[in-house]
Amino acid sequence: MLTESTLSAAERAAIDKVPRGLFIEGRWRATARTLPVFDPATGAVLCAVADADPADGLAALDAACAAQRDWAATPPRERSDLLMRVHRALLADTDRLGLIATLEMGKPLAEARGEIAYAAEFFRWFAEEAVRLDGGYMPAPTGGSRFLVTRQPVGPSLLITPWNFPVAMGARKIAPALAAGCTCVVKPAEQTPLSMLALAEVMAGAGLPAGVVNVVMTADPAAVMTPLILDDRSRKLSFTGSTAVGKQLLAQCARTVMRTSMELGGNAPLLVFDDADLDEAVEGALAAKMRNIGQACTAANRILVQRGVAGDFARRLADRMAALPMGRGTEPDVVVGPLIDAEAVDKVQRLVDDARARGATVLTGGTALPGPGTFYPATVLIDVPDDAELCHTEIFGPVAAIGLFDTEDEAVNRANDTPYGLVSYVFTENLRRGLRVCEALETGMVGLNQGVVSNPAAPFGGVKESGLGREGGLTGIDEFLETKYIGVRL
């Protein structure tokens, strides 16, 4: 049964202010069906938003296609100015937007506000990049003709985002798309549409032209998005989500040989060598594990510690984890908010039980809390064997799984023994070892003596089954540009 959420007046006001319709061609559009949005801290319904059907999806693509030519022709400085206005508007509205993200997703308010600042920074970064699109002019090696190289927007783009960073994952795609001169259809996750709707409203308020960004949410993403992916007017798919869905979408993109960027799942190893600064390693592990209540693609999934320091490290981490306040994300000081839904709690419990059955010991946590809400306590497991299922599956919860190793070679081989390759973390005070191990790890990103790598100015992305392409950094805009070569005969 669906119950109404009990919210404070300020929380109710924040939810009620968010538009509930689809955002197509600069207008809010209601639909016959609606999609409930839940508060994971209570399981109650926050509100209901429009639920797109395939015709709505096509209307959104029509709008993006209609706006494409003018947007591509808009001077880069004007595109940049718009992005900068969005940057400022997001920062000015951090508290409200953070509260919306917390209410629909569960993360602690401090983290949600951090996410808004992170999202805002993508708009600033790509505002700065919009005016720096470069090209080239060079003589052909055989002489005579010249090569003129320029870059053009790839065209109408489909942007599909997950629920775990409901604002930032959108910002990381929308900002470079707009900077490059692409229009887009954005599909947020069905669990967290409000954050994207609020972002669309902020962009509209900053002067976004009609049709440049269109937002459709739906209870049936395959029905609405498959026709758009197969439509040859769509020129780009930028997807963030699970590897399983990413693979399906890649197969669909083959039909029109569509450009893709894929930010998929992870299984990050975090290596602690016996020469590490253990205080730093514990804090780094805590950050890498607990950001977003463990529900991050970058979450440390397998913590491998050299045998001599493993006991000490595990005890210290367990003490820190056990002391983390748990509760509704809106309560002060809470670090461990609810997981996204009951299915997530069941999965985490199953993985912990499996590790235990295979010989792991629970140092703290280990048992889901009864409802209401979908809470799982911060948990530390030690002596986790490599055959435990959680070593091969994204845990996506606040469970630190510690295994032991003896040698550097063994650590690297075990770290790389996964089809994923998003990020890894290394803690050592030995610079040579640190760089050697960073180079040997098969991941797109490595944190050396730090537990957080995300930064709008750095290239974010994975190798192997963690994805294709990079978001942010100096190359982030390239994902939305085509290189055109013009041969000039003099």
Ligand code: NAD
């Ligand atoms: P998901 O794959 O279930 O869903 C992601 C998005 O895809 C949602 O918007 C969903 O509605 C949509 N979707 C699902 N099926 C679809 C279909 N057939 N056609 C079109 N769209 C479809 O993932 P999730 O549970 O929302 O997010 C968690 C996953 O995202 C984890 O695996 C996590 O590691 C990954 N993730 C990766 C990154 C990264 O940058 N690499 C960042 C955040 C999350």
